Amino acid sequence: MARPMTMTEKIFAAHAGLDEVSPGQLIRARLDLVLGNDITAPPAIKEFEQMSDKVFDKDKIALIPDHFAPNKDIKSAEMAKSMREFAKKHEITHYFEVGRMGIEHVLLPEQGLVAPGEVIIGADSHTCTYGAVGAFATGVGSTDMACAMATGETWFKVPASIKVELIGKLNKWVSGKDVILKLIGMIGVDGARYQSLEFAGEGVAALSMADRLTIANMAIEAGAKNGIFPVDAVTERYLAGRVTRKYTPVTADPEAEYVRTVVINLSQLTPVVALPHLPENVRPVNELEPTPIHQAVIGSCTNGRIEDLAQAAALLNGRRVHDDVRAIIIPGSQEVYLEAVKLGYVEIFINAGAVVSTPTCGPCLGGHMGILAKGERAVATTNRNFRGRMGHVDSEVYLASPAVAAASAVLGRVAGPEEVI
Amino acid sequence: MQFSGKVWRYGNNVDTDVIIPARYLNTANMQELAAHAMEDIDPTFAAKVRQGDIIVAGKNFGCGSSREHAPGALKAAGIACVVAESFARIFYRNAINIGLPLIELGDGDINIKAGDTLAVDLDGGTAENLATGEKFTIPALPGFIQDIAQAGGLVSYTRQVLAAKEGDYE
Numbered sequence: 182m183a184r185p186m187t188m189t190e191k192i193f194a195a196h197a198g199l200d201e202v203s204p205g206q207l208i209r210a211r212l213d214l215v216l217g218n219d220i221t222a223p224p225a226i227k228e229f230e231q232m233s234d235k236v237f238d239k240d241k242i243a244l245i246p247d248h249f250a251p252n253k254d255i256k257s258a259e260m261a262k263s264m265r266e267f268a269k270k271h272e273i274t275h276y277f278e279v280g281r282m283g284i285e286h287v288l289l290p291e292q293g294l295v296a297p298g299e300v301i302i303g304a305d306s307h308t309c310t311y312g313a314v315g316a317f318a319t320g321v322g323s324t325d326m327a328c329a330m331a332t333g334e335t336w337f338k339v340p341a342s343i344k345v346e347l348i349g350k351l352n353k354w355v356s357g358k359d360v361i362l363k364l365i366g367m368i369g370v371d372g373a374r375y376q377s378l379e380f381a382g383e384g385v386a387a388l389s390m391a392d393r394l395t396i397a398n399m400a401i402e403a404g405a406k407n408g409i410f411p412v413d414a415v416t417e418r419y420l421a422g423r424v425t426r427k428y429t430p431v432t433a434d435p436e437a438e439y440v441r442t443v444v445i446n447l448s449q450l451t452p453v454v455a456l457p458h459l460p461e462n463v464r465p466v467n468e469l470e471p472t473p474i475h476q477a478v479i480g481s482c483t484n485g486r487i488e489d490l491a492q493a494a495a496l497l498n499g500r501r502v503h504d505d506v507r508a509i510i511i512p513g514s515q516e517v518y519l520e521a522v523k524l525g526y527v528e529i530f531i532n533a534g535a536v537v538s539t540p541t542c543g544p545c546l547g548g549h550m551g552i553l554a555k556g557e558r559a560v561a562t563t564n565r566n567f568r569g570r571m572g573h574v575d576s577e578v579y580l581a582s583p584a585v586a587a588a589s590a591v592l593g594r595v596a597g598p599e600e601v602i
Numbered sequence: 603m604q605f606s607g608k609v610w611r612y613g614n615n616v617d618t619d620v621i622i623p624a625r626y627l628n629t630a631n632m633q634e635l636a637a638h639a640m641e642d643i644d645p646t647f648a649a650k651v652r653q654g655d656i657i658v659a660g661k662n663f664g665c666g667s668s669r670e671h672a673p674g675a676l677k678a679a680g681i682a683c684v685v686a687e688s689f690a691r692i693f694y695r696n697a698i699n700i701g702l703p704l705i706e707l708g709d710g711d712i713n714i715k716a717g718d719t720l721a722v723d724l725d726g727g728t729a730e731n732l733a734t735g736e737k738f739t740i741p742a743l744p745g746f747i748q749d750i751a752q753a754g755g756l757v758s759y760t761r762q763v764l765a766a767k768e769g770d771y772e
Contacts, residue, residue, distance in 0.1 A: 207745045224630040224670065228757050232764065249628060256628035306668040306692055322670035322696035323630075328760040332767075336746065370615055371662035375691050404662060406691055459615060546624040546667070565666060567619040569642040 185434035187342040188409050189377040192317040192431055196300045204341035204438075212241065213316075214294060215329045216303030218285055218542075219246040221322070223260045225304060226267045228327035236271045237333030243275040243294060243303075244268050245285040248542045253549040283514025283540045286310040286398060286482035290390075291516055293423030297412045297430035302329055307482050307564065309400045312409035313393035314416055315430050319407045340406045342377040343368075344439040347384030349448030354598040356492065357392030358484060358562065358582035361399040362453050363445060366463025374404035376440065379433060384447045385411060390419040391488035398483045399564050402460040452597045454560070455580035458568045466585055466597040476559040477508045477590035478571075479583050480538070481545045484562035485513025487520050489583040494526040496587035496601055497533040503593030508535035509551045511543065535590070547571050553578075560589040603703070603724040606732065607656040607682050610640075610647065611716035614660035618693065621664065621672040630671065632678035639675040653680035656722070658714045660686065664693025673697040683722060685729070687712060698747060701755035705729065705740050 183201035186194065194202045196210040217225055222244055229236075236242055244264050249257035268276035275294060282288065286307050289295050297315035301308060304326040311318035321335070329335045345364060365372070378400045380393075388396075393410050400408025410416070412430035454469070456462040479493045490512060502508040510530050512518035518540065521527050530537050543550030545563040553559055553572030559579065561571065566578035581589070584598040591601050620642040622635050629635065640647035657663075657676065663686035664672060673696050676684065683703040687710065697704050703724055714720060718733035722740075729738040743751055753759040 207747070220624075220627050220630075221668065221670070224674075227630075231757055232761055254628060260628065260630070304668055304670075306666065308668075320668040320692050322668055322692060322699060324670060324699040324756045325695065328756050331760060331764060336750075338744075370665060371688065371690070374662060374688060401666075401692075404665060404690060546619075548624060552625075565617075565619065567617045567666060569623050569625075570619050572625075574642045 185436035187377065187379055187437045187439070188315070188431050188433045189317055189342060189379065189407060190339060192298055192300060193337065193339055202339045204339050206339045207336060208339060209334050209336050210300055211334055212302060212329055213299035214241050214243060214301040215326060216243045216285060216289070216301065216305065216308060217326050218248050218305055219250055219257065219261045219264055220248045221304035221326065222264045225323040225326040225330070226263060228324055229330050232327065233331040236330050239272050240274045241333070242273050242330055243289060244273055245277050245282050245288060246279060247282055247284050247540065248546065249548050250282065250541060251279050251539060281515060283517065284482045284485055284542055287485050287513030287517065290314060290394060291423070291514055293420070293425065296420065296424045296426065296428035297416065298428050302335055306401045307398050309405065309407045310394055310398040310482060312397040312400065312407050313390065314420065315410060315412035317407055317409065320401060340375055340377040341440045342379045343373055344442040345378055345380045346382040346442055346444045347380060347447055348382050348444065349384055349446045350387045351447045351450065354584045355450050355452060356582045356584065357388065357395035359450050359453050360392070360445065360447065361396045362455050362460065362463050362580065363450055364443065365399065365403045365460050367443060368403055370402060370459055370461045371404040373400065376405055378403065378405045378408040380408065380410045381433070386413060386415065389488060390415055391486045394486065395483055402564060452582060452585050454585060454595060455566055457566050457577040457579070460566060460580060466595065469595055472595040473558070474506060474560050474589055474594060475557040476551060476553065477506055477586045478544050478551055478559055478561040478563060479586050480511025480513060481542065481563040482513065483564045484583050485511060485517065487517050489562065490517065490521050490526050492583040493587040494529045496584060496591065496598055497535065498529045500533055500591050500601065502534040502590045505593050506590050507551070508590040509538060509544065510535050511538045512540055514540050544571055560586045560595055562586050604722065605654060605682050606719055606721035607654040608652065609714055609716055609718045609720055610651070610655060610657045611714065612643065612657065612659040615662045615665055616659050617666040618664055618669050618672040619666055622669065622675040627669065627671055632674040635671055635675040636678035639679045648679060651679050651681070654682045655680060656683055656685060656720050657681055658685045658712060661688050663689050665690035668692045670696045670700060673700055673702045677702045685712070698751055699756035707738060
């Protein structure tokens with residue numbers, strides 16, 4: 182009988198061909214998907230070409246130009262081109278051209294490319310998003326990506342796990358973003374360093390897949406290797422019609438070992454923001470001093486899904502973006518964009534005086550489509566508020582949910598949705 | 603491997619956005635990126651850093667993005683190794699993969715100041731602050747992480763793995 186294991190340990194054991202694994206153990210694991218983008222894939226391709234002339238499996242690599250795409254300048258165009266040519270040469274099945282692409286972590290779950298029990302690495306730190314569907318997924322660098330494209334395997338140190346027990350149910354205008362910011366505020370930006378965050382408890386069942394994707398997405402902001410959710414009816418409903426291949430969900434053993442348990446009562450959460458310049462600087466919105474803003478960004482791999490845009494549309498419907506604010510709304514994929522058009526959200530946004538962009542990571546990392554000047558402040562549904570993240574080194578980013586970002590856009594200062602409704 | 607270098611000292615949670623801001627990532631040329639390394643927290647770094655210098659920092663060095671450009675830019679700027687209380691995991695992995703030595707000393711204030719000279723003996727597992735005479739033990743890398751480091755990084759290591767596999771199949 183194998184030792185009782187967490188979800189992450191079980192997935193690792195299965196992918197390393199072992200009966201059991203323990204925290205700290207070094208393993209080589211087989212990979213179900215290897216991901217790269219227009220910033221990280223080009224250096225990976227150069228290194229790959231020093232090692233091999235053949236990818237391990239053309240169906241198990243995803244290449245997505247999303248960070249600086251549509252190309253923001255000549256140098257980014259050259260990088261996107263090198264990835265495109267590589268995809269063509271190796272007949273990569275899951276290359277998504279501009280017009281079909283989305284922000285990678287919105288796109289891959291939507292396209293059914295990640296499934297329960299799978300192991301996914303991506304040369305992007307927010308690859309941990311896919312833990313929402315019960316997969317093990319983590320971010321790596323370009324060299325790891327290169328070697329993985331050649332071998333279909335990589336090395337891992339099996340992480341210890343923290344159990345995050347969710348109880349209760351979210352109130353109106355409180356969402357997954359508030360849950361993960363609350364958790365990061367509790368344990369800090371290195372509170373889960375080298376560890377896995379395993380979400381559990383009766384509160385999980387009432388969380389939408391969009392909420393779970395947002396929560397798992399920011400596991401890295403607590404330093405975690407991955408964040409992972411149990412597979413339940415909500416997951417199965419989301420996967421139906423998206424994932425057609427066979428997959429093997431895992432469940433944590435009741436006696437599995439956790440280094441600690443953190444309990445969050447969802448019923449008690451209120452909208453929060455993370456103040457500059459760390460995601461752990463979390464405060465309830467209604468406790469802030471009046472804080473004027475210059476820009477609101479709604480989108481990103483954290484909050485670029487249709488449920489996120491629905492929250493923003495509900496608050497912007499019939500209202501106007503404040504005169505001093507640029508509101509920038511970025512659907513996370515073409516599918517999200519089209520749905521937002523069909524549901525009338527895009528019309529609401531335009532009538533409110535917001536701009537609606539094609540899918541891109543753009544402003545989140547200070548790339549393009551909304552860079553901040555010196556002394557400017559943004560409320561953003563993105564995931565990092567480090568110094569200089571969205572532009573000038575003396576600009577500021579307040580991280581928040583789509584509801585808080587939309588309310589702030591209307592009032593011209595950091596504000597909760599209740600102040601608008 | 604033995605070397606000594608002048609210390610650049612930073613605090614906790616030095617993130618990859620300040621090690622190399624994303625606004626410069628429209629190139630993966632590490633020499634070009636080195637000219638902007640650390641500029642958002644230390645505008646003097648790129649101009650004054652010398653080949654063989656050493657960065658010493660607090661907790662969670664390299665947190666944030668997975669960009670390998672971060673350890674890559676530091677290495678290209680001449681940094682011989684990074685010493686910290688702890689490292690964010692992707693940075694840790696990336697640095698080993700590209701052959702930038704890291705020394706993780708564990709929680710607790712590290713008594714090394716900017717401008718001190720640190721002598722490092724990676725094979726012997728010791729380091730000494732020549733300014734104070736204080737000695738530090740360098741924890742050994744576990745298992746095949748050591749093999750990766752000794753191969754000079756993951757690309758050379760993987761070449762060995764691939765060559766061994768071909769042998770298996772033929």
